Amino acid sequence: MEVADKISLFKGECNTYYIDDKVKLLVDAGFDYQGKVDVILLTHGHEDHIKYLGAVMSRNPECQVFISLKEVELLNKNGVEVGKQFKGLYEGKTVIDTGKYKLEVIEVPAHTRGSVAFWDGGNKILFSGDTIFKDGIGRTDFPESVPDFMENAVTLLLGLDFELVLPGHGKHFKPEDIEEDKLTT
Numbered sequence: 229m230e231v232a233d234k235i236s237l238f239k240g241e242c243n244t245y246y247i248d249d250k251v252k253l254l255v256d257a258g259f260d261y262q263g264k265v266d267v268i269l270l271t272h273g274h275e276d277h278i279k280y281l282g283a284v285m286s287r288n289p290e291c292q293v294f295i296s297l298k299e300v301e302l303l304n305k306n307g308v309e310v311g312k313q314f315k316g317l318y319e320g321k322t323v324i325d326t327g328k329y330k331l332e333v334i335e336v337p338a339h340t341r342g343s344v345a346f347w348d349g350g351n352k353i354l355f356s357g358d359t360i361f362k363d364g365i366g367r368t369d370f371p372e373s374v375p376d377f378m379e380n381a382v383t384l385l386l387g388l389d390f391e392l393v394l395p396g397h398g399k400h401f402k403p404e405d406i407e408e409d410k411l412t413t
C-alpha cells in the first residue's frame with residue numbers, strides 16, 4: 229500500500245516501509261521484500277523488526293545496513309552476525325539521502341537502548357519505530373529498555389515538525405489523529 233510519494237507499506241512481523249527512489253531503501257525488515265534494496269535502516273534490533281534481514285541481505289549482497297551500534301548486543305542475541313555491511317547511526321551525524329527523502333536520525337533510547345526514529349523535516353515525515361503509535365507508546369519492560377527515558381523520547385518526537393507518522397506497528401497517522409492522553413508513561 230502506498231502511504232506517501234514513493235513510500236509503500238508492507239505488513240509483516242512489523243510494518244516494513246520501502247522507499248522506491250534513486251536509493252532503494254527499506255525501513256525495518258519484518259517483511260520479506262523481494263525487490264532491489266540498496267540500504268536497510270533499522271529502528272531497533274527486536275526480532276520482529278529483523279525477521280527477514282538475513283533473507284533480504286542475501287538477495288542484495290551489496291546493501292548497507294544502518295542501525296545504532298548500541299543494538300549490537302541485541303542483534304547478536306537474536307542470531308544476527310554484525311559484519312562489515314553494518315554501519316552505525318548517530319543523531320546529527322547520519323543523514324540518509326534517497327533522492328527525495330533526507331532522513332535524519334533521532335536517537336530515542338527507551339524501548340531499546342539503541343532505538344532511533346528517522347525524520348525528514350522537509351517532507352514532514354517521521355518513521356517512529358516502536359516509540360510512538362497513534363494511541364500508545366512502545367513497551368519499556370524488556371531487559372534492553374531504558375524506561376526512564378521514554379517520557380523524553382515521546383516529548384522529543386512529538387516536538388518534531390511532521391504531517392505523517394509511519395510507526396513500527398499499527399496504522400500510520402497524522403498529528404491530529406494522535407491520542408496524546410494515551411502517550412504517557
Ligand SMILES: [Zn+2]
Pocket residue numbers: 272274339358
Ligand atoms: Zn520492538
